């Protein structure tokens with residue numbers, strides 16, 4: 001029985017809520033929580049177009065929050081003029097960057113990172129760190145979702161792979177929590193995979209450079225033998241399994257957590273993780289906690305579940321929901337059979353190999369098989385899958401990052417969130433199991449404004465599933481043959497067929 005993750009029907013909104021003024025719906029506790037949030041409301045705000053899931057209005061208007069003290073209450077006319085300008089400015093920015101939002105009193109988007117200081121009092125050290133990382137302009141999701149979190153609102157954010165969502169949740173945490181207060185964990189970031197948790201911890205440390213935060217990655221050792229009563233930790237990054245283990249066995253106290261982030265939240269809400277997420281959500285019992293959910297793919301079912309843990313959230317979508325980055329040139333290649341795929345791969349590498357290349361297969365067995373095949377070729381290849389030790393997995397990732405490995409063969413353990421700089425090509429050697437898996441896999445290239453390429457092999461067996469991928473391709477402007485678009489639509493069934501093993505050796509029954 002999951003107390004927190006039971007999806008609830010959206011409560012009907014009172015008439016004045018639709019004007020952005022009513023009491024938020026929910027229990028007295030939630031109301032209290034929302035009252036606190038309202039109090040935190042920041043400088044400039046919009047009330048915008050509503051979507052069904054978070055239940056809000058269809059009217060479009062925008063207000064300048066007078067609590068900023070910028071508007072002169074005695075001069076109604078000039079206040080109205082200023083408000084109108086603000087509405088227009090926010091709307092132009094949103095349109096320019098393809099940002100869609102829903103929610104009440106949504107703060108206006110950032111025009112520049114400098115506004116973090118002028119509007120939200122950001123410390124200069126943090127801003128220096130941003131420019132030190134070469135971040136000059138906020139990306140569209142950063143423009144909109146950072147102010148949402150900074151104004152104390154919960155956020156449900158969907159933006160393309162490689163569009164800078166990590167900064168969206170890290171930066172407000174670093175701005176808002178007090179470092180080294182010694183009264184426990186203040187922020188928890190959950191990631192579905194260990195590699196991603198390690199990467200997020202590293203990014204967090206880079207952004208926090210020069211500020212004295214205790215930032216910890218929940219390693220296996222820590223979850224099994226950490227003394228959490230003595231350990232200092234402001235920001236904790238973990239996979240659900242390790243955090244749940246530490247909660248149960250090591251009596252980790254999360255009651256003072258102010259920020260809970262579910263990165264790659266659609267994956268986190270998949271079966272297998274739900275029980276662990278539920279236990280974490282329960283342990284984060286602070287009524288003022290701010291939850292935020294991020295992914296490049298957020299199906300409606302996840303929005304439904306999100307409603308059970310979020311209150312008064314602002315939904316921010318950049319571009320089209322559940323679509324691939326437009327920076328990736330996508331191609332489908334018919335390889336006929338399993339043998340045909342290996343030949344096609346070798347031929348493609350012989351014609352042009354432009355490393356780094358990431359190659360996805362559907363299982364660890366197949367990853368090992370393909371690695372054996374490519375090891376005979378003159379290609380610096382390596383392999384990563386769940387059978388490797390943690391240290392081995394880290395070494396593989398480091399070697400690929402350092403350019404020592406040209407071709408990395410991988411299962412879906414690194415298909416989400418991993419930020420390898422400048423991957424030129426992603427090859428789906430095995431057809432992805434779903435459109436979401438496809439979007440995340442190919443999203444390892446075409447990041448941070450760079451272009452990339454994605455090639456997907458398919459066999460006769462994969463043909464019935466082509467349409468799902470073709471839809472994603474067409475939506476991001478890639479050419480798709482009309483016969484594929486005419487294939488019947490399949491219900492969202494996962495495609496993981498049993499495939500012939502990867503080998504060029506003749507089979508027993510062949511001559």
Ligand SMILES: Nc1ncnc2c1ncn2[C@@H]1O[C@H](COP(=O)(O)OP(=O)(O)OP(=O)(O)O)[C@@H](O)[C@H]1O
Nearest residue numbers: 135137138139161162163164165166296417419448
């Ligand atoms: N404002 C910015 N300017 C330039 N580069 C940026 C900016 N913000 C983030 N980046 C860089 O863009 C890359 C992708 O960022 P990030 O990993 O946060 O993407 P993401 O949206 O979380 O992707 P995914 O959905 O795959 O997890 C990183 O290398 C990051 O350093």
